[in-house]
Amino acid sequence: MSRHLDIDVAIVGGGLVGSSAALALRNMGFDVALLDKGFCGAQASGVNYGGVRRQGRPREQLPLSQRAHAVWPRLKELIGIDGEFLRSGHLKLARSEADMASLEAYAAEVADQGLDLELIGHNGLRERFPWIDGSILGASLCAGDGHANPRLVSAGFASAARRAGVHVLENTPVAGITRNGEGFALEAGTGTTLTAAIVINSAGAWADRFAADFGEPVPLTRIYPSMIVTEPLPPVMTVNIGIEGGGIYARQVERGNCVVGGERALPLADPDFSRPRGDGALAIMNRTAEVFPALRHAQAIRFWSGTEAAMPDRNPVIGFSGTTPGLIHAFGFTGAGFQIAPGVGEVLAELVRDGRTSTPIEAFSISRFSRPATSRPDQHRTSHGSGADQPPEPHNRGAHS
Amino acid sequence: MSARPQPLVVGAGPAGIRAAAALVAAGLRPLVVDEAPACGGQIYRQRLVQDGRSTKDLYGSEAGKAERLHAAFAALDGHIDYWPQALLWNLRDGTADIAVAGTSRRVAYDGLILATGATDRVLPVPGWTLPGVFTLGGSQVSLKAQGCAIGSRVVFAGSGPLLYLVAWQYMKAGVEVAAVLDAAPATAKLNLIRAVPLDAGIVLRGARFVAELRLRGVAIRTGVEGLRFEGEGRVSGVAWREGGRERRLACDGVGYGLALRSETQLADLAGCTFRFDDRDRAWLPTRDVAGRSSVAGVYLAGDGAGIAGADAAERAGERAALALLEDRGLAVDRARVVALETELARIGRLRDVLEAAFPFPAHWAGAIDDSITLCRCEGITAGAVREAAKHFDIGEINRLKAVSRVGMGRCQGRICAAASAEVLAAATGKPIDGVGRLRAQAPVKPIPLALQLAADRSEDAA
Incomplete structure (x- = not known):
């Protein structure tokens, strides 16, 4: 043809x-x-x-x-x-004082760019986002993301x-x-x-x-992100979550599933395809249960990966x-x-x-x-x-x- | 620590038990992983508590086989490692992730025999998700393992040898069977004459089931079309078309199924090559007569590699284990190999005949109403699937999943993938093997977020 x-x-x-x-x-x-x-x-x-x-x-x-x-x-x-x-907002979490300082430095650096970042301390976080574990020190919110x-x-x-x-x-x-x-x-x-x-x-x-x-x-080079998704759950996460310095990132879709990424997957024999590592996926899941206590009893139903250029x-x-x-x-x-x-x-x-x-x-x-x-x-x-x-x-x- | 890791056998049904036994006979010590609390698989599933029923009550004419198989597995005690109630949820490069006793273990294996079995195949019909509607296999498990009937007045509908077997088992258990509704025309059963030289016993047994059901006044209808289950809140009746006439029956339980489908996700994760099998109307991992897959060291046996029934599973399990031994350079009994392969070839010819006698009603897929739920986990209707295929101009099942969410839920398409592929093929005018195969992703079944990685096995992969 x-x-x-x-x-x-x-x-x-x-x-x-x-x-x-x-x-x-x-x-x-x-x-x-x-x-x-x-x-x-x-x-x-x-x-x-x-x-x-x-x-x-x-x-x-x-x-x-x-x-x-x-x-x-x-x-x-x-x-x-x-x-x-969904214009839910994007909340970047700080696990340490150093991470919080990085968030503050970033907010100052891009202050003229119109992102309207809002820095939130521990008390504010507990009050507005009580579903996030108390060990998180603070966060930076970009409401328009x-x-x-x-x-x-x-x-x-x-x-x-x-x-x-x-x-x-x-x-x-x-x-x-x-x-x-x-x-x-x-x-x-x-x-x-x-x-x-x-x-x-x-x-x-x-x-x-x-x-x-x-x-x-x-x-x-190629990178292979690693994702997991939970079964549909009642609404928990009201914003898209990132963590300063990496770790996991998480969002909940309207259907109720929580999508969580982190770690890296590995390519298969055909390097156009890749799959998460079992231990890597478990690490993401465990961290999710720690940062979001409400998800502690949730089930993961699927992992996936993809091939990206870096x-x-x-x-x-x-x-x-x-x-x-x-x-x-x-x-x-x-x-x-x-x-x-x-x-x-x-x-x-x-x-x-x-x-x-x-x-x-x-x-x-x-x-x-x-x-x-x-x-x-x-x-x-x-x-x-x-x-x-x-x-x-x-x-x-x-x-x- | 130069010793090779142990072989891993997944599944403790007829195929897995015979595979493990053959490995033990050759001096190996396999790890046998099974989801069920006791061995036997689906067909020889054991009851959870002793309830006074005999093995004859439970397994009927197959009681002898069940007893021999359970005994064979009991005899392996001390010669194998056996993890019941264990979920192998991920496989890769010689390492298995297994959830067992509350933690996840990483197990290195050398040689993998997948004896993963099968589940019911269904096409959605109106009312198929109503409480009181079970699959044929589910109806059987309920009776066999739990001693429970799915209703007090039950209809069995669909296609496949299980249809008559389960109806007969319910009748024998004292449950009122209102009707057997067979999707195949009566003439399809004439094919069974060709099965007599291959296995006269199975034909006679089937004939006896039908005769005894008729004798007890059970209506047996063939050429059933337009099947639907009715009721508010739970099933209260069944309706169908037969020779152009509408018919209706009251009941409070339905067993429905259209033969079986192989559980192939682990073969997929193991990297096996798949091909479309016309007889099973499904994508199956390729294998040679011995059960070798396309991946070195991975062997396939039993219904998980293609539907062939329990007798074939026992032989295929043993044959796959012998292949593993051969590939390790160990001696095997050539005469036994020939005998097993001869038997498997005979059963293969029998399956061709049975498929003709119990054909899959593929034409039902195009007739599924837009309002009917296709993917139960995600609540996706046939109409939504057709609309997504049209809007995004999609004719491939993985792309359909991406845009419609069909097959994306808790069951990962184990229930709905066959039906979704049929609906997509019908909607796009493609042949069923032209819409592709839903790729498996770990975990093959849901696992808890809090599942912890155990660090207690010395042979763990690095």
Whole structure:
């Protein structure tokens, strides 16, 4: 079965970044193809924790994060579903005086960014959040943050893009991208070929190979978050919870299930897939029972993991290629992509239409990884298939929400 | 500490018991882990307290087999480690996580025999979640283990050999059986003639059940369509269509099931390759005639690897253990291997015939009304599933789970996955093997958040 599409923009990777960019571009009138080697939103975008959180991000991410913040309440109008988005607030807990000092320092550092952080002492915490264990010393509340259902939001953007007229090609791994005059030629699975003026590389944990093929190797590694979910419980958690310095992060969905993340999972023989470790999952469960005494008798019903791209400085790569006109990168969100992804989609669409964006993204330039000696290869051609690659070692445990 | 870890046998039903016995006979000391408080599996399940019933009362014509199996397991005492009431909730790379006696133990194993058994397969019909409606297997367990009937006037409905067996057992126990409602047309049973040369005994036994039920005035209806269970708050009747006519019967208990489905989550977690099996209409872990899975050192036996019944399970369990021994370079009795494989092949041919005689009514799936609950744990209706598939343009079962929550609850799809796949296939016009297989995730059954990791076993994995 062979098929050819001649389009304006080819987006490689149907996660939340790629599908929100596809929808934004289509709404601007571009002819767009969204390609995924599997199903749209089936990787990190769809299996992440679901935190919609600005609090805790490095200062350079906050303008982009604020832009995304304005998108979340408009999901229903944008994609036809609200994605179970709840503006519950995000409460970051301090287990020690040092942790509380870090929260205070962060609040001071980003005071001009409009997060409206509220520092809460021990007594205030006991009074307002009595379901949190008394050993927690204090916390920082970002009332405008919240959480949403990643399984719905990611698939929702992709299906909205499809309804808007984007060519959504699932189970279509991109085998090669070639510079072709002013644009690009793409070979995709099952005999599909495309020509496009612009290519967006939003291939997540698989994006590094596309970047490398255009002479831009990046130090991308893979991380495998580890999640557990409880049976449905009566309402307990009124906010999305994080812990300063890492540990666990937890939220309760409207259905009543508590979703808790922490630790790291391990890749399977096929490194595109991963699964939580049994002892790691038990550690998350035990800590959950300690921090939230009301959950002490709850049951865990499922664990899961996913494959995410991480960059060494924990910032994503967003922006034009340094080597190839018409190529735009957006990947490497390091376990914190969910909230900002819809904002990134808007930014990418602006880059395509205007060649620039109103949101500062200089800090995310791919050029920060380029070595001075690297010369641009003559041949812009890729040949890899659907994604089997040697997995880098997962990162040590850390905050992930 | 250079000794190899012990082999691990999961399940103490017919397959697990025979596997453990064969390992012990070769001088190995396996660890046998079982969820039940006593050995026997579902079919030879033991009662919780002595209640005056004989094994003949409990197991009928299979009493001899049950007694021999229970005795064989008792004889292993001192030669195996045996953890009853233990849940193996996670498996990976030669390490099992097992919840037992209030803590979770990490156990390294060398050689894994999965004899995980089966549960009832159901397709939702109106009223299937009403109190008083049980699965056929559940009805049997209630009678066998607890000495309780599911009602005083009971209807059995569905398909599969268990339908007639359980009805007969209830009748023998003195319960009024109002009717047996068989989804298959009467002509399907003509296939049983082909089973006579394979196992005349089983055909005669089935014929006797039907004759004795009829003799006691039990209505046996075939070609049943439009099955539904009625009642306010609990079941009070059954309605169905038969030859274009509506029929209705009062009852206060229903046993319903459409044959069995294999419990394959542990094989999935162990990394086994799966294939679609047309006879079972299910994804099953691949295995060779000896029970070797696609993963070295992992063996599959009994109904957990494909429905074949208790007699096959005993032989497959023993054969899998012999395969484990062969793979360790230990001597095995070749004549015994040949005899077991010959028997398993014969039973395999018998299963082909039984499947034709008790066919699965796949066409019911497309007819499930939108208002009917498909996923009981999450309260997801067939309509919600169809709507999600349409809205998100989904034709794959794991994606359907992601957007609709079907199969995401406490049972992790063990009850609803087969029906969800049928509904999705019917809604999208795909063949049933075209909608994929629900991937298993640990824990295979719920475990408490406060479950503590035990640190008391020296062979724990690092």
